[in-house]
Amino acid sequence: MRTVISKDGTPIAFDQSGQGPALILVAGALTTRADMSSLSAHLAPHFSVFAYDRRGRGESEDSVPYAVEREVEDLEALIIEAGGPAFVFGHSSGAALALEAAVQLGENIQKLAMYEAPYNDASEAKLAWKAYIYQLTQALASDRRGDAVALFMQYVGMPAEQIEAMRQSPAWPRLEAIAPTLAYDHTAILGKDGSVPIERAVQVRVPTLIMNGGASYPFMYETARALSKAMPHGQLRTLEGQGHGPADDVLAPALRTFFLG
Structure with a gap:
Protein backbone atom coordinates (compact mmCIF):
# COMPACT_ATOMS: atom_id res chain seq x y z
CA MET A 1 0.00 0.00 0.00
CA ARG A 2 1.20 3.51 -0.87
CA THR A 3 -0.31 6.93 -0.35
CA VAL A 4 -0.60 10.11 -2.35
CA ILE A 5 -1.52 13.47 -0.84
CA SER A 6 -4.53 15.17 -2.42
CA LYS A 7 -4.69 18.94 -2.94
CA ASP A 8 -6.47 19.53 0.38
CA GLY A 9 -3.88 17.48 2.29
CA THR A 10 -5.92 14.26 2.56
CA PRO A 11 -3.86 11.03 2.25
CA ILE A 12 -5.27 8.65 -0.35
CA ALA A 13 -4.22 5.00 -0.19
CA PHE A 14 -3.59 3.01 -3.34
CA ASP A 15 -2.03 -0.16 -4.72
CA GLN A 16 -0.06 -0.26 -7.96
CA SER A 17 0.48 -3.41 -10.00
CA GLY A 18 1.66 -4.38 -13.45
CA GLN A 19 3.57 -2.48 -16.11
CA GLY A 20 2.38 -0.46 -19.05
CA PRO A 21 0.22 2.63 -19.56
CA ALA A 22 -1.43 3.90 -16.39
CA LEU A 23 -5.00 2.80 -15.71
CA ILE A 24 -6.85 4.07 -12.62
CA LEU A 25 -9.84 2.12 -11.26
CA VAL A 26 -12.65 4.10 -9.60
CA ALA A 27 -14.86 1.98 -7.34
CA GLY A 28 -18.59 2.34 -6.69
CA ALA A 29 -20.63 2.52 -3.48
CA LEU A 30 -19.42 0.63 -0.39
CA THR A 31 -16.37 -0.60 -2.30
CA THR A 32 -12.68 -0.32 -1.45
CA ARG A 33 -9.53 -1.03 -3.41
CA ALA A 34 -9.49 -4.55 -1.96
CA ASP A 35 -12.66 -5.29 -3.92
CA MET A 36 -10.83 -4.36 -7.14
CA SER A 37 -7.91 -6.72 -6.61
CA SER A 38 -9.17 -9.44 -8.96
CA LEU A 39 -9.84 -6.97 -11.79
CA SER A 40 -6.41 -5.43 -11.17
CA ALA A 41 -4.81 -8.86 -11.55
CA HIS A 42 -6.58 -9.41 -14.87
CA LEU A 43 -5.38 -6.03 -16.17
CA ALA A 44 -1.84 -6.00 -14.75
CA PRO A 45 -0.25 -7.89 -17.69
CA HIS A 46 -1.15 -4.93 -19.92
CA PHE A 47 -1.30 -1.83 -17.71
CA SER A 48 0.18 -0.18 -14.67
CA VAL A 49 -2.98 -0.47 -12.60
CA PHE A 50 -3.82 1.96 -9.79
CA ALA A 51 -6.58 0.76 -7.44
CA TYR A 52 -7.31 3.24 -4.66
CA ASP A 53 -9.51 3.75 -1.64
CA ARG A 54 -11.76 6.69 -2.32
CA ARG A 55 -11.72 9.21 0.53
CA GLY A 56 -13.46 8.04 3.68
CA ARG A 57 -12.94 4.37 2.78
CA GLY A 58 -10.41 1.72 3.68
CA GLU A 59 -7.05 3.29 4.45
CA SER A 60 -7.76 6.67 2.86
CA GLU A 61 -8.59 9.55 5.16
CA ASP A 62 -11.36 12.12 4.78
CA SER A 63 -12.09 15.80 5.29
CA VAL A 64 -15.23 17.82 5.89
CA PRO A 65 -17.29 19.26 4.41
CA TYR A 66 -17.53 16.83 1.52
CA ALA A 67 -17.42 18.11 -2.05
CA VAL A 68 -17.29 16.23 -5.34
CA GLU A 69 -14.42 18.51 -6.34
CA ARG A 70 -12.26 16.99 -3.58
CA GLU A 71 -12.76 13.52 -5.06
CA VAL A 72 -11.82 14.83 -8.49
CA GLU A 73 -8.66 16.25 -6.92
CA ASP A 74 -7.93 12.81 -5.42
CA LEU A 75 -8.08 11.32 -8.90
CA GLU A 76 -5.93 14.14 -10.27
CA ALA A 77 -3.30 13.42 -7.59
CA LEU A 78 -3.20 9.78 -8.71
CA ILE A 79 -2.83 10.82 -12.35
CA ILE A 80 0.13 13.01 -11.39
CA GLU A 81 1.58 10.11 -9.37
CA ALA A 82 1.21 7.90 -12.44
CA GLY A 83 3.32 10.33 -14.47
CA GLY A 84 0.80 12.19 -16.55
CA PRO A 85 -2.33 11.47 -18.56
CA ALA A 86 -3.94 8.15 -17.65
CA PHE A 87 -6.76 5.86 -18.63
CA VAL A 88 -9.66 5.80 -16.16
CA PHE A 89 -12.32 3.15 -15.54
CA GLY A 90 -15.29 3.73 -13.24
CA HIS A 91 -17.89 1.24 -12.04
CA SER A 92 -21.44 2.15 -10.92
CA SER A 93 -21.38 5.41 -8.93
CA GLY A 94 -17.62 5.38 -9.51
CA ALA A 95 -18.44 5.75 -13.20
CA ALA A 96 -20.45 8.86 -12.38
CA LEU A 97 -17.47 10.27 -10.49
CA ALA A 98 -15.17 9.39 -13.40
CA LEU A 99 -17.50 11.22 -15.80
CA GLU A 100 -17.32 14.37 -13.68
CA ALA A 101 -13.54 14.02 -13.47
CA ALA A 102 -13.32 13.81 -17.27
CA VAL A 103 -15.22 17.10 -17.51
CA GLN A 104 -13.00 18.85 -14.97
CA LEU A 105 -9.62 17.32 -15.82
CA GLY A 106 -9.91 17.28 -19.61
CA GLU A 107 -7.03 15.63 -21.42
CA ASN A 108 -5.38 14.52 -18.18
CA ILE A 109 -7.70 11.55 -18.76
CA GLN A 110 -6.68 9.98 -22.07
CA LYS A 111 -9.65 7.66 -22.38
CA LEU A 112 -12.60 6.96 -20.10
CA ALA A 113 -14.51 3.70 -19.64
CA MET A 114 -17.73 3.48 -17.62
CA TYR A 115 -19.77 0.49 -16.51
CA GLU A 116 -23.39 1.06 -15.48
CA ALA A 117 -23.45 4.51 -13.94
CA PRO A 118 -26.82 4.16 -12.12
CA TYR A 119 -28.62 7.23 -13.45
CA ASN A 120 -32.32 6.71 -14.13
CA ASP A 121 -34.72 9.11 -15.86
CA ALA A 122 -37.92 7.12 -15.20
CA SER A 123 -40.47 9.07 -13.14
CA GLU A 124 -41.22 6.16 -10.78
CA ALA A 125 -37.49 5.72 -10.21
CA LYS A 126 -37.20 9.35 -9.17
CA LEU A 127 -39.87 8.85 -6.50
CA ALA A 128 -38.09 5.78 -5.14
CA TRP A 129 -34.79 7.66 -5.21
CA LYS A 130 -36.27 10.59 -3.27
CA ALA A 131 -37.61 8.25 -0.58
CA TYR A 132 -34.28 6.41 -0.35
CA ILE A 133 -32.29 9.63 -0.01
CA TYR A 134 -34.58 10.90 2.73
CA GLN A 135 -34.25 7.69 4.75
CA LEU A 136 -30.49 7.50 4.12
CA THR A 137 -30.03 11.08 5.35
CA GLN A 138 -32.03 10.34 8.50
CA ALA A 139 -30.07 7.16 9.26
CA LEU A 140 -26.69 8.82 8.84
CA ALA A 141 -27.73 11.90 10.82
CA SER A 142 -28.56 9.54 13.72
CA ASP A 143 -25.29 7.62 13.22
CA ARG A 144 -27.27 4.46 12.43
CA ARG A 145 -24.63 3.25 10.03
CA GLY A 146 -25.82 -0.33 9.91
CA ASP A 147 -29.31 0.82 9.01
CA ALA A 148 -27.87 3.01 6.25
CA VAL A 149 -26.02 0.05 4.74
CA ALA A 150 -29.11 -2.16 5.00
CA LEU A 151 -31.23 0.58 3.40
CA PHE A 152 -28.87 0.75 0.42
CA MET A 153 -28.93 -3.02 0.02
CA GLN A 154 -32.72 -3.01 0.16
CA TYR A 155 -32.87 -0.21 -2.40
CA VAL A 156 -30.78 -2.17 -4.92
CA GLY A 157 -32.99 -5.23 -4.49
CA MET A 158 -31.20 -7.50 -2.03
CA PRO A 159 -33.67 -9.84 -0.26
CA ALA A 160 -34.31 -9.18 3.44
CA GLU A 161 -32.96 -12.56 4.54
CA GLN A 162 -29.72 -11.94 2.67
CA ILE A 163 -29.36 -8.52 4.28
CA GLU A 164 -29.84 -10.08 7.70
CA ALA A 165 -27.21 -12.70 6.91
CA MET A 166 -24.84 -9.92 5.88
CA ARG A 167 -25.43 -8.18 9.23
CA GLN A 168 -24.09 -11.29 10.96
CA SER A 169 -21.08 -11.66 8.67
CA PRO A 170 -17.49 -10.60 9.45
CA ALA A 171 -17.69 -8.10 6.58
CA TRP A 172 -20.42 -6.01 8.21
CA PRO A 173 -18.19 -3.82 10.45
CA ARG A 174 -16.17 -2.81 7.38
CA LEU A 175 -19.36 -1.80 5.57
CA GLU A 176 -20.58 0.18 8.58
CA ALA A 177 -17.24 1.99 8.75
CA ILE A 178 -17.65 3.40 5.24
CA ALA A 179 -21.44 3.91 5.40
CA PRO A 180 -21.11 7.73 5.47
CA THR A 181 -19.68 7.59 1.95
CA LEU A 182 -23.09 6.46 0.69
CA ALA A 183 -24.11 10.10 1.05
CA TYR A 184 -21.12 11.15 -1.06
CA ASP A 185 -22.18 8.92 -3.93
CA HIS A 186 -25.93 9.28 -3.69
CA THR A 187 -26.62 12.83 -2.56
CA LEU A 209 -16.64 3.57 -23.69
CA ILE A 210 -20.03 3.31 -21.98
CA MET A 211 -20.92 -0.25 -21.03
CA ASN A 212 -23.92 -2.06 -19.61
CA GLY A 213 -24.65 -5.69 -18.82
CA GLY A 214 -27.03 -7.65 -21.03
CA ALA A 215 -28.47 -9.42 -17.95
CA SER A 216 -28.66 -6.27 -15.84
CA TYR A 217 -31.55 -3.89 -15.10
CA PRO A 218 -33.18 -2.65 -18.34
CA PHE A 219 -32.77 1.00 -17.37
CA MET A 220 -28.99 0.56 -17.35
CA TYR A 221 -29.06 0.08 -21.13
CA GLU A 222 -31.22 3.17 -21.62
CA THR A 223 -28.85 5.18 -19.46
CA ALA A 224 -25.77 3.90 -21.28
CA ARG A 225 -27.38 4.63 -24.65
CA ALA A 226 -28.29 8.18 -23.62
CA LEU A 227 -24.77 8.85 -22.39
CA SER A 228 -23.14 7.40 -25.49
CA LYS A 229 -25.32 9.56 -27.74
CA ALA A 230 -24.56 12.71 -25.75
CA MET A 231 -20.78 12.28 -25.59
CA PRO A 232 -18.97 13.56 -28.70
CA HIS A 233 -16.65 10.54 -28.73
CA GLY A 234 -18.81 8.02 -26.91
CA GLN A 235 -19.36 4.41 -27.91
CA LEU A 236 -21.82 1.93 -26.44
CA ARG A 237 -21.07 -1.70 -25.67
CA THR A 238 -23.26 -4.31 -24.00
CA LEU A 239 -21.49 -7.16 -22.21
CA GLU A 240 -23.86 -10.04 -22.85
CA GLY A 241 -24.82 -12.21 -19.90
CA GLN A 242 -23.43 -9.78 -17.34
CA GLY A 243 -25.22 -8.12 -14.44
CA HIS A 244 -24.35 -5.00 -12.49
CA GLY A 245 -21.22 -6.74 -11.18
CA PRO A 246 -19.60 -8.09 -14.36
CA ALA A 247 -17.18 -11.02 -14.33
CA ASP A 248 -13.59 -9.79 -14.35
CA ASP A 249 -12.63 -12.20 -17.14
CA VAL A 250 -15.32 -10.56 -19.32
CA LEU A 251 -14.78 -6.96 -18.29
CA ALA A 252 -10.97 -6.95 -18.49
CA PRO A 253 -10.74 -7.91 -22.21
CA ALA A 254 -13.32 -5.22 -23.06
CA LEU A 255 -11.23 -2.63 -21.24
CA ARG A 256 -8.01 -3.85 -22.82
CA THR A 257 -9.49 -3.66 -26.33
CA PHE A 258 -10.83 -0.15 -25.79
CA PHE A 259 -7.81 1.39 -24.08
CA LEU A 260 -5.13 -0.22 -26.25
CA GLY A 261 -7.01 -0.46 -29.54
Missing part, protein backbone atom coordinates in the same frame (compact mmCIF):
# COMPACT_ATOMS: atom_id res chain seq x y z
CA ALA A 188 -23.71 14.54 -4.32
CA ILE A 189 -22.12 12.62 -7.19
CA LEU A 190 -25.35 11.30 -8.72
CA GLY A 191 -27.10 14.66 -8.39
CA LYS A 192 -30.28 15.72 -6.69
CA ASP A 193 -32.55 13.18 -8.42
CA GLY A 194 -30.26 10.71 -10.18
CA SER A 195 -31.14 11.93 -13.68
CA VAL A 196 -28.87 11.22 -16.65
CA PRO A 197 -26.55 14.27 -16.71
CA ILE A 198 -26.73 15.05 -20.41
CA GLU A 199 -25.43 18.60 -19.90
CA ARG A 200 -22.25 17.20 -18.33
CA ALA A 201 -21.90 14.29 -20.74
CA VAL A 202 -21.70 16.60 -23.76
CA GLN A 203 -18.63 18.20 -22.14
CA VAL A 204 -16.64 14.93 -22.08
CA ARG A 205 -14.23 15.39 -24.97
CA VAL A 206 -12.11 12.25 -24.63
CA PRO A 207 -12.89 8.87 -26.20
CA THR A 208 -15.36 7.13 -23.86
